[in-house]
Amino acid sequence: MKTQKLFALGIFATPIITTLGLGFSLKAQAAELGKASEYNVFVLGDVTQKYTDIQGKLAAGGDVNFFGGIGDRLPANSGNVVVAGRDFNFSGGQV
Structure with missing residues (x-):
């Protein structure tokens, strides 16, 4: 019975300890975005936004349908x- 409890504890403890160890040892790195970094919104396809604003620049590879302000x-x-x-x-807005 004691062996079963230790085994069950090991099943749960091992992934948790591994996750914690990896989580603290890895650091996030930012990717270089090139020209895309000049834009607040950079989309490869279409963009449709209603009743909102973008305070910076917008670039899209497809259609842009926008109801609001851009670049204010x-x-x-x-x-x-x-x-x-x-x-x-x-x-419905200004650029």
């Missing part, structure tokens, strides 16, 4: 605030 926290000389690979539809 950027200085006037910020370059391209919105880049769309296809169509850009915008209403």
Whole structure:
């Protein structure tokens, strides 16, 4: 009976101890994003957002459908605030 309890304890304790050991020993590293790092939102496909705002730049590989504000926290000389690979539809806000 005692052996079964120790075995059961070992089944649960081993993964927990292993997880804790790996969790503390590994450090996260940031990836370099290149030009994408200039944008608050960078999407490979289409973007559709309603009743929200993006305070920085937006880039999408497909269509951009946006109802809200984009780039309202950027200085006037910020370059391209919105880049769309296809169509850009915008209403109800300012760029």
